[in-house]
Amino acid sequence: MASKNVLELNSNNWEAEVLQSPIPVLVDFWATWCGPCRMIAPTIEALADQYAGRVKVGKVDVDENQELAARYRVTSIPQVCLFKNGQEVARIIGANSKKAYEDAIEQALR
Numbered sequence: 001m002a003s004k005n006v007l008e009l010n011s012n013n014w015e016a017e018v019l020q021s022p023i024p025v026l027v028d029f030w031a032t033w034c035g036p037c038r039m040i041a042p043t044i045e046a047l048a049d050q051y052a053g054r055v056k057v058g059k060v061d062v063d064e065n066q067e068l069a070a071r072y073r074v075t076s077i078p079q080v081c082l083f084k085n086g087q088e089v090a091r092i093i094g095a096n097s098k099k100a101y102e103d104a105i106e107q108a109l110r
Helices: 014-019 035-050 066-071 098-109
Strands: 006-008 025-030 056-061 079-084 087-093
Touching: 006 035, 014 025, 014 056, 025 035, 025 098, 035 056, 035 098, 079 098, 087 098
Parallel strands: 006 056, 025 056
Antiparallel strands: 025 079, 079 087
8 A cells, every 4th residue: 555544444443443433434345356446445545535534435345354354245356435424325346436435425425
């Protein structure tokens, strides 16, 4: 992860960083072997920088965090979920445009 604004999320920090976050959290469920995941990585990093201080951005490696992937029914990747006040408010499956992610973020910030 190149951006200092992208958190590495796992079962140890999930509660504090996502469910108890005072600001919305964009979570990218991904894996190192996933081509489309690598394709959207620069977009996720750009969003982390663009929304720094207003939205947290984190990544969950589904191979290393299978329990989180199962809990949130992540059956295909990349899958980007947006959480607000501890609740999932948006889910985008597959590689999408930066605008698709921005639209979901802007909706959550309202």
